[in-house]
Amino acid sequence: MKNAFLTVEAVGAMITSGATLFISGPEALLRQLPRGKWIGGTTAYFILEDGGVSREDRLFCTCFDEAMDVRTAILSSDQLSGLVERRYDHGFTCVMAPAFSGALQRYAVEGPGLPGLYDQPVFGCVAGVRLDRVDTEMPKVFDGAAGTFSHDGLAALWVELPETIEVDLDIVNLFTVGVGSEFSFAEGGFEVAECLVDGRPTNLARHIEEQGLDTRLPLVADYAGAMINVSFQAVDADNGRVRFYAPVVPGVIYRLARPVADYALAYVDAAKGRSAAGMLSCNCILNYLYAELEGCSTGGFVGPVTFGEFAYILLNQTLSCLSLRDVPAEHK
Amino acid sequence: MDIPPANNILWSRIVAGTSNPDISTLATRLLITRLRISVSNQETNLLNAALELHRFFVKNKFAHRDLSAIMGA
Structure with a gap:
């Protein structure tokens, strides 16, 4: 090859x-x-x-x-x-x-x-x-x-x-699971409105805006030792919608990634x-x-x-x- | 190293998430997670998920590098 x-x-x-x-x-x-x-x-x-x-x-x-x-x-x-x-x-x-x-x-x-x-x-x-x-x-x-x-x-x-x-x-994958809140989703897909943040029902777009989260960092989940990312495509806080480049999966726990100092x-x-x-x-x-x-x-x-x-x-x-x-x- | 039989409880423990062996192979990591999600979302039951994981190890020699971790977990 x-x-x-x-x-x-x-x-x-x-x-x-x-x-x-x-x-x-x-x-x-x-x-x-x-x-x-x-x-x-x-x-x-x-x-x-x-x-x-x-x-x-x-x-x-x-x-x-x-x-x-x-x-x-x-x-x-x-x-x-x-x-x-x-x-x-x-x-x-x-x-x-x-x-x-x-x-x-x-x-x-x-x-x-x-x-x-x-x-x-x-x-x-x-x-x-x-x-x-x-x-x-x-x-x-x-x-x-x-x-x-x-x-x-x-x-x-x-x-x-x-x-x-x-x-x-x-x-x-240079990203690892960060230390912030846990995100989980009752329904999967490329676009979501509601999720659970540390177990509490929350609108994800508004949560991101209120907390000032850096959406250049992906959500990361631990797949039995493999770190798997879901990246943010767009956050529309006015309409309460978040779009991702890959689907989030119900039953998976995500956290925002830890920043990478030097790629x-x-x-x-x-x-x-x-x-x-x-x-x-x-x-x-x-x-x-x-x-x-x-x-x-x-x-x-x-x-x-x-x-x-x-x-x-x-x-x-x-x-x-x-x-x-x-x-x-x-x-x- | 022999593969534990399909009825060995270790397969069920792994797909239930009560056992977390230190797996090195990407395919095995992804399959285990896929099976855990399926069990958690009730798309399959624990027995079928355990059988699927066992089948994967029987079929795929490349996965055998994780057998000692599986058996030691």
Whole structure:
């Protein structure tokens, strides 16, 4: 598996040579690519080895040399179970879903309950657009084999691997559970009005305004040791509504995250013991913005900066990272 | 290391949240939490959730790195 930041011509040549690719970049470039074994999604932001950058003349692509066979598709909201059903016996799945799409919203809510989801890695990101074009452009995903694209479906790349290669899928979340109030929700979803704050019924939007909470910090929940974020999209105190970039889940206890003092340093710490440059990682546009990652390196983690990430489930303000490695001799 | 049988109470204790082993694998952490939420919201019962967690360990070799934590919890 190799990462590269290339011109559209160079990526086209790789596709024509038969490479299996996961590609991120501007829509105008993705539209020029030939048919082949790839899926793609729109973004204009990237983290490279020397730091974050916004470019419209390059594509970030990851080539999976290890692939024995691949399948691609764009799944509609009603076809998401196909994500699990169409995978190979040994391999992994890469996904891309357009921000704000029906497929993304449905996967975020129903995906975590797909039978067998956690048996095999599902890695990916949420396609976005330049932040100054959110109101004029739609994020899109591409199925390179079919030569199609969509603003509402979920693109999937199923990769079959030899038994001698195993996949490692993990997350780096710089946020930890803070010490403030507990938030819980009787009803889940991307938009809420009421919640329980330390067990008391409360309007969340008004509580945030009254308490002056910093909504650049996500809500964080402890998933058996994994810190899982839900990020704030908008707080409308006048109408008492809060909108999130991922759904809150009933039965889960959240707290506002503890602030991160130095993002860049925290990524360097997180990268210790890992060969970050050999991984494909997706980082969140909110981290890019709030942590001012443009021009700032992140411990060697490289990849697209997107409007959300997948590591089995939809994540916010989290770095998801995928790597392939030889199966250790003792496990063969 | 042998996987404890499906009827071993440790599986039920984990999905009930009364046992909290120190799990290292992301997939296992997410599955355990998913099962706990399902039990808590009465979308499934404790027995079925425990069976699902056991099935996951039987099927997936990568999860076995957490077996000692599961059995020691």
